[in-house]
Amino acid sequence: MRTPIIAGNWKMYKTPREAVSFVQELKTAVAGVQDVEILVCPAFPALLPLSVVLADTNIKLGAQNMHWEPEGAYTGEVSAEMLREIGCTYVILGHSERRQYFGETDTKVSKKARSALDDGLVPIICVGETIDERKAGETQTVIQRQVRGCLNGLRAGEVAGLVMAYEPVWAIGTGLTASPGDAQEVNALIRHLIGELYDRATAASVRIQYGGSVKPGNAATLMSQPDIDGALVGGASLKVADFTRIIKATVETLKPWS
């Protein structure tokens, strides 16, 4: 049984002070929630103050990016070890905004994933097609290329423990969501490909999120899909009430009678 993971990707929103007051509210709102992993991924300056507030809560901390080298002359970058030392357990890699604006490629993602795993961070690896690629019928090819490229060099045991996120680029921040059926189809494709690249046990244990305009109103149907193991949430993770509703909707989908 895979534990769903609901992650908030705050992008370049919330100052450290705003982030602290957000999680103080959130930790009360989700106190006692079990069976769903809860994660917030603030901008770098908020990580350290949040790690203090989140100690001994059911909310985990992740970063939105990192460098692949353990240290060095890389002005403006941070390493996996630095992130782990201040309390991060996850790191988002290959988000489409990083691919679009900062030259992130599958090769860089695979190097970052290697480094994250070596330092004990769990990568959340994002893949997704653009609207042009979808219209051209290239969704499968693009996803397969990205998954192969990003996982290059990783071992089965490592892949089994990481998180993939299918985020169609056209659904991010647009209010357009992949239909539950379309999202399920791509998530199943990713799982199938991981089964081919590794083995069935690895495919069965890797968690695959969906991301792209996940909101309280569509979370339950998306999260009920058999191959969707949680969500990477942008806009709706910036409001405590919305993020909490998404988390609670996911918990509801786990009830045997639902």
Ligand code: PGA
């Ligand atoms: P969105 O962002 O929920 O605002 O569409 C998702 C993401 O970028 O991870």
